[in-house]
Amino acid sequence: MNEITGRRENTRDRLLELAEAAVLQKGFGATSIEELIAGVGISKSGFFYHFSDKGELAKALLLRYIERDNVILDELFAQADALNEDPLHGFLVALKLFGDMMGAMTEVHPGCMVASVCYQEHLFDREIHALARDGVIAWRRRFRARLDAIVALYPPKLPVELDDLADMLSVMVDGGITISRVTRDPVLLARQIMLYRAFVKAVFLGA
Amino acid sequence: MNEITGRRENTRDRLLELAEAAVLQKGFGATSIEELIAGVGISKSGFFYHFSDKGELAKALLLRYIERDNVILDELFAQADALNEDPLHGFLVALKLFGDMMGAMTEVHPGCMVASVCYQEHLFDREIHALARDGVIAWRRRFRARLDAIVALYPPKLPVELDDLADMLSVMVDGGITISRVTRDPVLLARQIMLYRAFVKAVFLGA
DNA sequence: GGAATGACTGTACCGCAGGTCCAGCCGCTC
DNA sequence: GAGCGGCTGGACCTGCGGTACAGTCATTCC
Numbered sequence: 001m002n003e004i005t006g007r008r009e010n011t012r013d014r015l016l017e018l019a020e021a022a023v024l025q026k027g028f029g030a031t032s033i034e035e036l037i038a039g040v041g042i043s044k045s046g047f048f049y050h051f052s053d054k055g056e057l058a059k060a061l062l063l064r065y066i067e068r069d070n071v072i073l074d075e076l077f078a079q080a081d082a083l084n085e086d087p088l089h090g091f092l093v094a095l096k097l098f099g100d101m102m103g104a105m106t107e108v109h110p111g112c113m114v115a116s117v118c119y120q121e122h123l124f125d126r127e128i129h130a131l132a133r134d135g136v137i138a139w140r141r142r143f144r145a146r147l148d149a150i151v152a153l154y155p156p157k158l159p160v161e162l163d164d165l166a167d168m169l170s171v172m173v174d175g176g177i178t179i180s181r182v183t184r185d186p187v188l189l190a191r192q193i194m195l196y197r198a199f200v201k202a203v204f205l206g207a
Numbered sequence: 208m209n210e211i212t213g214r215r216e217n218t219r220d221r222l223l224e225l226a227e228a229a230v231l232q233k234g235f236g237a238t239s240i241e242e243l244i245a246g247v248g249i250s251k252s253g254f255f256y257h258f259s260d261k262g263e264l265a266k267a268l269l270l271r272y273i274e275r276d277n278v279i280l281d282e283l284f285a286q287a288d289a290l291n292e293d294p295l296h297g298f299l300v301a302l303k304l305f306g307d308m309m310g311a312m313t314e315v316h317p318g319c320m321v322a323s324v325c326y327q328e329h330l331f332d333r334e335i336h337a338l339a340r341d342g343v344i345a346w347r348r349r350f351r352a353r354l355d356a357i358v359a360l361y362p363p364k365l366p367v368e369l370d371d372l373a374d375m376l377s378v379m380v381d382g383g384i385t386i387s388r389v390t391r392d393p394v395l396l397a398r399q400i401m402l403y404r405a406f407v408k409a410v411f412l413g414a
Numbered sequence: 415g416g417a418a419t420g421a422c423t424g425t426a427c428c429g430c431a432g433g434t435c436c437a438g439c440c441g442c443t444c
Numbered sequence: 445g446a447g448c449g450g451c452t453g454g455a456c457c458t459g460c461g462g463t464a465c466a467g468t469c470a471t472t473c474c
Binding site: 027029030111114115116117118119120129132133136137157158159160161164165167168170171172173174175176178179181182183184188191192194195198199202203206207 | 318323324326339343364366367368371372374380382383386388389390391395399406413414
């Protein structure tokens with residue numbers, strides 16, 4: 001709140017900003033506290049003033065990531081809904097927009113924070129794992145709500161559980177990011193999202 | 208080769224065995240050399256006799272993982288082919304077998320080595336990344352070959368690129384493992400594989 | 415029988431990263 | 445001018461990855 005001095009607008013946020021970029025690029029373990037404090041120009045004590053330990057940083061990072069992710073999804077669905085009344089076509093449009101968004105990324109997708117956490121299991125306490133879990137379950141509920149609206153109008157042509165179909169989007173985004181990173185192919189993720197879209201179409205409209 | 212003494216059957220293999228379990232459970236960064244040497248009962252010098260550094264261990268681990276993975280897939284497809292002449296039904300049977308295999312795991316799936324590597328980017332050199340990449344591309348080619356055989360008999364009912372459809376299996380397995388781990392739901396992966404199977408059916412047989 | 419080789423052991427040491435402790439400082443508000 | 449938020453500075457500890465190097469002991473080759 002040093003708006004008058006203007007010297008630094010929230011050091012904590014600047015730490016998180018820098019940390020997020022570093023973590024998504026090279027992993028949490030590889031991101032040292034020393035590099036972060038050098039980056040924002042504070043001392044080690046300053047870092048530990050904001051975060052009691054590295055785990056607290058991870059927690060804050062994950063929380064921030066999930067929040068922003070939700071905002072993006074809200075906007076995306078709002079945009080799609082504005083263009084369309086029908087729940088199925090709204091969902092399909094949203095998926096198209098999402099795919100375009102992912103495809104527009106020139107570099108390979110920065111990576112998924114949830115997966116980052118998952119494959120760094122030891123580093124984090126239960127609390128942080130619960131956070132990741134809640135994030136994924138929130139996605140499930142969000143997509144499931146969309147599917148419920150669709151199924152009321154379009155009886156499914158294929159026998160699928162709606163929770164599974166909802167999870168499938170999270171699965172494909174997460175897996176898509178990983179495979180996209182490993183193969184260094186930035187468009188792979190977008191193409192996989194389009195495949196999910198094709199599947200949703202097949203389920204509710206038939207082949 | 209100390210078969211006569213019988214004292215130790217290949218310390219290197221025992222190191223890899225122990226390391227694999229530890230890495231898949233808690234991540235590469237969290238697996239210390241000290242815990243490994245304590246586990247197999249050798250000295251630190253002994254470890255560095257076998258691996259020049261931790262990166263070499265990672266490389267050996269990944270190589271071993273990919274090799275074993277290929278053996279499992281070979282057996283699985285052979286088993287499915289033995290039951291079936293038709294390429295589409297062979298593929299569908301293989302997917303069913305694969306799903307059952309994943310579902311039979313009482314605990315959550317141990318995790319995918321490729322993803323482990325991907326989210327530990329910094330630790331590893333180019334060589335190891337190339338290894339992971341080659342592994343994924345080998346999967347693509349393997350599944351693509353199956354799809355090519357199918358498409359010759361069953362013209363696709365939906366417009367999909369076969370490379371994308373091949374990649375989709377890797378994507379769903381990898382993403383499924385991650386989401387399965389995060390939600391601590393061991394059956395999620397199996398259900399997602401069944402969804403992939405449903406999509407393949409829809410593509411080649413229609414809804 | 416002697417030399418070489420493979421598979422180690424033991425000891426000592428280095429640098430880095432995470433983390434702790436604690437005293438102090440500076441600008442702001444009450 | 446007292447107190448608080450947001451730091452600084454420095455000393456110190458631990459664990460881990462890694463290096464260096466000399467020695468050991470069983471087996472194998474000539």
